[in-house]
Amino acid sequence: MSEQKQLRTYAEINARIESKTVSVLTAEEFKAKVASEGLAKAAKDVDVVTTGTFGAMCSSGVMLNFGHSDPPIKMQKIWLDDIPSYTGLAAVDAYLGATELDDSLNMYHGGAHVIEDLVRGKPVRLRAISYGTDCYPKREIDTWISIKTLNQAVMFNPRNCYQNYATATNGSSRMIYTYMGKLLPEYGNATYCSAGEISPLLNDPYFRTIGIGTRIFLGGAQGYVAWEGTQFNGKPPRSANGTPRRPAGTIAVIGDLKKMSADYIRAMTLHKYGTSLSVGIGIPIPILDQEMAKYCAVRDSEIFTGAFDYSEPKRSRTVLREVNYAELKSGHIEIKGRKVPTSSLSSMYKARQISSELKKWISKGQFLIQEPIQKFDLEREFKPLDVRTKEEVCR
C-alpha cells in the first residue's frame, strides 16, 4: 500500500468533529498506540493527533488600536508602562514587541511584561506625544488602557514555534548569559528549547498539513498560521524520518489577545540578555494517510539536533556533537568526555497541557481542522546578512 493512499479527507474529519465522533489523541498517546498496536492500525483508528509547545518566542508582539481621544491625537511616540512601541502607522495604531525595553534597560520589565499584564486584564499607562496636525490637534496624552478598552489587541508573531532548535553549552572559562539561559563555564550545563517528539512542527516535518490558514491553539485561544515564519529554512539537513537536524521551519501566527490566557502567555527575563515571551502553541495534525501517521510516530530518540558552544562569538558556531532528544531529556549528555547536565528552556509540562487542551476542544466539536490555504515554499533558503557594497547587492 502506498503510504500516501488517502485514509480520510479534511471534510470527513470535520464532519466527525461536528458530530463528536472524531478519534483524537495527543501526540504522546498516539506514539504509545503506534508502539503497541502498530502503524497501520493507529493510522486507521485515529483522525487527528494534537501537538504542543510552550517556550521562549522572542519574535512576538501585539498590534493595538487605542481608539481616538477628543480632541484627537496622531500618536508619534508612545510608551506603554514606559515601554516604547512602534507607531509608524496610522494615528492610534501601535505594535508592541516582546523584547522592547524602557530607557533604563530594565530587563525585568519589558514589552513581554506589558503583554502579559494586558492578557491579565491589568491597567496599563499609555503616554503619547505628537507634533499636532490640523486634523489631529492634540499634542500629548497621558491615560490608562486595559485589554477591555482596546478596540483590537491582536497578537501577531513573525516567528514562532521553531521546528527543532540548537542545544547550547559554554566551553569558555567564564559564565555566559544567552537567550538560551545562563550557561556555566567549562561545559557546566547545556540547555535546549524544544518539546521534541510532541513539538508541532516535528510531527509534520515537510509541512504537508501546516501552512497558511492552519487553525491552531495560540496562547489559550484559537489562532491561525498567518504566513511562513521569518528565517524559514526549508532545506535543513534531515534524518531519514524527515525531521530536521538543525533549526529549520518556523511559522508566523496571529490570534486575538483578548481571548488569550496568562496560563499560556508568559513574560520572561533572560538575565543579562533581555526579555522574551513564552508562547503556548498547539497544532492538530490530521492523519490523512499512513505517511502522516508515520511522521506523528516519531520518537525523541529519532530527533537530532546540534550542540554548540555559545561562547564562540560567531554566526556559524562549531558543532560539538549531535544529540537526540531522548538523551537531552535524560538529564545529561556527554560532551568532550564530560557528563554535562541538561535542561530545557521550554516547558514539557505546559506543552503536554496544551496538547491535551487542544484534544479536548476537538473532541467537544469546538475546533475544526483547517486545510492550509497555501502551502509553504520548502525551497526557501535562510540567507545571512553580510556587509556588502551597493554594487554587490545589484549583482
Added chain:
Amino acid sequence: MKTKYVLTFPHDAADEPITYLLVKNYDLKVNILRAEIDEKGGKMVLELDGPSDVIKKGIQFLKSKKVEVRSIEEGVRKDEEKCTQCGVCISICPVGALILDKKTFKILFDDDKCVVCGLCIDACPTTAMELLL
C-alpha cells in the same frame, strides 16, 4: 541534626578562624554553603551538623564573638504561581535540589538539598526563584 544558619560578621570578628573553632572546640560538622567576607565584615551561610545541644553551644560561642546568627528555615523559595515548569534551573543547580518529576513533568524543589548558593535565582526566566537571605 542538620541546620542552616546565616552568620553576619562585624568588621572586627572577620579575621578570627571561627569555623575552625567550631570544629575544634565543639566537634561540629561545618559545611560552608556561601561566604562573602572582607575587611568590612560580611555574611556566611553555614550548615551545622551535630547534636542539637552542641549546636546550641556553638551558636552561643558565635554570638559571644559578636557574630549575628539567624537560622534559615527556608533559604530559597519556588513560587508555584510564577513557575512555568520549564526546568532551565535544573542543569544550573549544583546539588540536584531541582529535579524533573518524570510522571507529571513538574519541576520539584527539594529544600533539604538546597545549599542556598543562589545560582538558580537569576537563571529563572519568570523570577519564580526567590532568595530569602
